[in-house]
Amino acid sequence: xxxxxxxxxxxxxxxxxxxxxxxxxxxxxxxxxxxxxxxxxxxxxxxxxxxxxxxxxxxxxxxxxxxxxxxxxxxxxxxxxxxxxxxxxxxxxxxxxxxxxxxxxxxxxxxxxxxxxxx
Amino acid sequence: xxxxxxxxxxxxxxxxxxxxxxxxxxxxxxxxxxxxxxxxxxxxxxxxxxxxxxxxxxxxxxxxxxxxxxxxxxxxxxxxxxxxxxxxxxxxxxxxxxxxxxxxxxxxxxxxxxxxxxxxxxxxxxxxxxxxxxxxxxxxxxxxxxxxxxxxxxxxxxxxxxxxxxxxxxxxxxxxxxxxxxxxxxxxxxxxxxxxxxxxxxxxxxxxxxxxxxxxxxxxxxxxxxxxxxxxxxxxxxxxxxxxxxxxxxxxxxxxxxxxxxxxxxxxxxxxxxxxxxxxxxxxxxxxxxxxxxxxxxxxxxxxxxxxxxxxxxxxxxxxxxxxxxxxxxxxxxxxxxxxxxxxxxxxxxxxxxxxxxxxxxxxxxxxxxxxxxxxxxxxxxxxxxxxxxxxxxxxxxxxxxxxxxxxxxxxxxxxxxxxxxxxxxxxxxxxxxxxxxxxxxxxxxxxxxxxxxxxxxxxxxxxxxxxxxxxxxxxxxxxxxxxxxxxxxxxxxxxxxxxxxxxxxxxxxxxxxxxxxxxxxxxxxxxxxxxxxxxxxxxxxxxxxxxxxxxxxxxxxxxxxxxxxxxxxxxxxxxxxxxxxxxxxxxxxxxxxxxxxxxxxxxxxxxxxxxxxxxxxxxxxxxxxxxxxx
Numbered sequence: 001x002x003x004x005x006x007x008x009x010x011x012x013x014x015x016x017x018x019x020x021x022x023x024x025x026x027x028x029x030x031x032x033x034x035x036x037x038x039x040x041x042x043x044x045x046x047x048x049x050x051x052x053x054x055x056x057x058x059x060x061x062x063x064x065x066x067x068x069x070x071x072x073x074x075x076x077x078x079x080x081x082x083x084x085x086x087x088x089x090x091x092x093x094x095x096x097x098x099x100x101x102x103x104x105x106x107x108x109x110x111x112x113x114x115x116x117x118x119x
Numbered sequence: 120x121x122x123x124x125x126x127x128x129x130x131x132x133x134x135x136x137x138x139x140x141x142x143x144x145x146x147x148x149x150x151x152x153x154x155x156x157x158x159x160x161x162x163x164x165x166x167x168x169x170x171x172x173x174x175x176x177x178x179x180x181x182x183x184x185x186x187x188x189x190x191x192x193x194x195x196x197x198x199x200x201x202x203x204x205x206x207x208x209x210x211x212x213x214x215x216x217x218x219x220x221x222x223x224x225x226x227x228x229x230x231x232x233x234x235x236x237x238x239x240x241x242x243x244x245x246x247x248x249x250x251x252x253x254x255x256x257x258x259x260x261x262x263x264x265x266x267x268x269x270x271x272x273x274x275x276x277x278x279x280x281x282x283x284x285x286x287x288x289x290x291x292x293x294x295x296x297x298x299x300x301x302x303x304x305x306x307x308x309x310x311x312x313x314x315x316x317x318x319x320x321x322x323x324x325x326x327x328x329x330x331x332x333x334x335x336x337x338x339x340x341x342x343x344x345x346x347x348x349x350x351x352x353x354x355x356x357x358x359x360x361x362x363x364x365x366x367x368x369x370x371x372x373x374x375x376x377x378x379x380x381x382x383x384x385x386x387x388x389x390x391x392x393x394x395x396x397x398x399x400x401x402x403x404x405x406x407x408x409x410x411x412x413x414x415x416x417x418x419x420x421x422x423x424x425x426x427x428x429x430x431x432x433x434x435x436x437x438x439x440x441x442x443x444x445x446x447x448x449x450x451x452x453x454x455x456x457x458x459x460x461x462x463x464x465x466x467x468x469x470x471x472x473x474x475x476x477x478x479x480x481x482x483x484x485x486x487x488x489x490x491x492x493x494x495x496x497x498x499x500x501x502x503x504x505x506x507x508x509x510x511x512x513x514x515x516x517x518x519x520x521x522x523x524x525x526x527x528x529x530x531x532x533x534x535x536x537x538x539x540x541x542x543x544x545x546x547x548x549x550x551x552x553x554x555x556x557x558x559x560x561x562x563x564x565x566x567x568x569x570x571x572x573x574x575x576x577x578x579x580x581x582x583x584x585x586x587x588x589x590x591x592x593x594x595x596x597x598x599x600x601x602x603x604x605x606x607x608x609x610x611x612x613x614x615x616x617x618x619x620x621x622x623x624x625x626x627x628x629x630x631x632x633x634x635x636x637x638x639x640x641x642x643x644x645x646x647x648x649x650x651x652x653x654x655x656x657x658x659x660x661x662x663x664x665x666x667x668x669x670x671x672x673x674x675x676x677x678x679x680x681x682x683x684x685x686x687x688x689x690x691x692x693x694x695x696x697x698x699x700x701x702x703x704x705x706x707x708x709x710x711x712x713x714x715x716x717x718x719x720x721x722x723x724x725x726x727x728x729x730x731x732x733x734x735x736x737x738x739x740x741x742x743x744x745x746x747x748x749x750x
Contacts (some may be wrong), residue, residue, distance in 0.1 A: 013302070020295065020731045026287060031726060033294045040301050047309035078256055082301065084262045092267065093290050094275060100287060103280035109727050111324065 010040030037086045049077030080088030125198045125251045128164035132244035140234045154564035159391045162212040178617040184474035191623045199253035206604035214372040216579035222365040228618035229414040246377045255314040266293040272366045273358045285357040292354045296344030303337035317618030320418025324627045336745040339604045346379035349409040350737045353730045359428035364472025371431040372461040389613040393445045397748035402443025414544045423471045434460045443523045444529045450605040452521030459514040466503035466582040477568040488561030492568045497557045502583045508546035514589030562578045
């Protein structure tokens with residue numbers, strides 16, 4: 001199960017990289033950057049995953065007895081931080097894109113025929 | 120009190136940022152006072168750490184929320200300040216204060232000043248946090264805040280198209296770099312289930328598996344993107360050029376230095392991998408390429424700030440080479456150069472800012488003859504230019520000399536030669552700047568420019584004086600600042616021992632806490648005072664000639680005529696009227712190496728795709744290299 005998570009998250013990273021390397025539309029580039037981030041966040045969660053695990057809260061004698069089965073809570077805390085940072089970056093980058101549209105009258109990094117560039 | 124100093128020096132800047140955000144545009148005086156107090160407090164707190172850490176040789180640790188390690192397992196987030204962190208912290212907090220002081224008048228004509236100061240303080244705070252933290256994930260968070268604030272400040276003059284464009288490029292490339300760092304952090308966490316640097320240092324000691332090597336390579340590339348080492352440097356000139364000068368100064372002075380610190384911390388302390396000759400070669404090679412390509416690109420520039428940006432890249436190459444040599448002398452040279460680079464490059468960016476403030480442009484083709492109107496700025500610029508070119512008795516000479524000596528002793532003689540050539544080329548390109556901006560003919564539209572206000576000159580003078588001090592008393596600076604830091608770099612066991620306790624460290628290290636004794640002689644530096652007097656006389660003569668109009672080239676209007684300057688032999692009428700412009704001082708060199716320059720211009724294409732590709736390619740090459748050679 002973890003392997004599937006790891007493989008799919010790494011493939012998301014590569015999909016994102018492909019987007020950054022090939023797209024000319026700056027909104028698409030930003031989306032590609034977001035996909036990279038999502039991939040890494042997913043990887044982080046996957047590493048903390050324990051199959052058939054229980055919630056990491058000490059609530060009864062049973063949970064103390066099964067400490068090994070607890071899901072690692074740290075990656076989830078980290079991933080929250082990471083998501084918030086990603087949100088801030090994306091929001092700011094999109095506002096830059098709007099500004100870019102105003103100053104350049106296009107959202108392409110170069111004059112191309114790519115679809116959706118001329119808005 | 121002492122143990123709270125690290126967190127206080129970080130938090131005072133963050134609190135300042137929040138208060139400034141609350142004040143908004145309402146009261147300018149109050150806002151400036153708060154900015155000054157916040158930055159100054161941070162500086163004072165950092166200075167207060169000097170005695171316990173550098174003089175007495177202690178290491179300060181601070182567990183946030185008092186979550187101390189239990190059974191050799193770090194739970195909370197820790198701050199740890201050793202001599203290396205404090206060395207970086209000292210000059211970083213100083214340049215933050217100076218930049219804040221400079222900003223007050225420099226950006227007075229801009230709109231959205233409150234946002235400028237919020238971002239300024241956030242960036243400063245995150246760099247301080249990055250330097251003082253002892254937690255891998257915290258390092259990522261801080262460097263992400265730093266990148267984010269830097270991007271916003273790059274695009275601060277967002278009415279200019281190139282500023283928005285540079286901001287976009289910076290955010291795209293910076294995000295890829297941060298993603299690599301995050302990926303490496305995640306992988307390391309999955310392997311060791313801890314994020315504490317000291318605990319990781321223990322676990323990673325001589326522990327090279329495929330996973331740790333993979334993470335190491337990603338970390339190095341991630342921080343190299345933040346350092347702007349050469350194949351990943353493309354975004355730097357674009358960003359430095361359009362950012363306000365007070366921010367460009369911080370980019371090269373603190374943002375770059377933070378990333379250098381990151382590399383030092385990761386490879387020397389966390390991985391302890393610098394005893395491998397493959398890693399040494401990697402850094403030395405990378406540094407040498409960086410310094411060479413940076414300076415050759417600088418020769419071809421005709422914008423003051425863009426030229427400085429390429430020099431910034433080139434000087435970082437010296438730092439990387441120095442720390443890559445791993446000898447005591449090499450690390451000392453690298454760290455000394457990091458300090459000096461912050462001083463003289465900050466100085467030069469502030470000079471560029473002063474020129475922009477006075478004339479409204481930084482294009483070298485339009486400028487000229489400013490020495491008559493702005494004598495102090497000219498003098499300061501000359502001090503900065505001579506420092507960066509490594510001319511005695513300024514600080515650049517000392518650190519460069521140490522690096523030459525160290526690289527020669529370590530058996531990298533070709534590196535020494537390249538470093539010397541780069542130094543000469545640096546001087547050449549600054550002669551060009553001096554000739555075209557400060558000497559020569561004063562264009563008509565700048566007849567009425569005035570010297571910049573006092574509050575802008577004070578930070579410049581402070582840095583200029585520090586540049587001279589660093590060159591005159593190198594042995595004192597080394598003894599009280601650099602050697603302790605170099606010691607901390609070479610002795611990672613102590614870092615682990617203080618943070619996690621002796622029992623934890625003794626599991627991994629056989630010899631604890633025995634700092635290697637560094638002794639070396641600074642050869643080739645006999646009489647700083649004599650050099651200073653010589654320089655003073657030369658400068659006086661130079662200024663005299665300039666003031667009397669000796670450097671004024673004849674202006675002629677035959678620029679459109681066919682150019683004879685590229686002919687091997689030329690004479691007669693056509694040569695008489697061949698126009699060699701201010702920014703065209705090295706046309707011969709540029710012509711001879713035209714294939715190289717054509718290639719370089721082509722790869723600096725300005726497209727995000729290409730820039731991202733260079734980062735990805737670097738990552739691929741480093742991964743291959745590290746997997747092949749690191750064992």
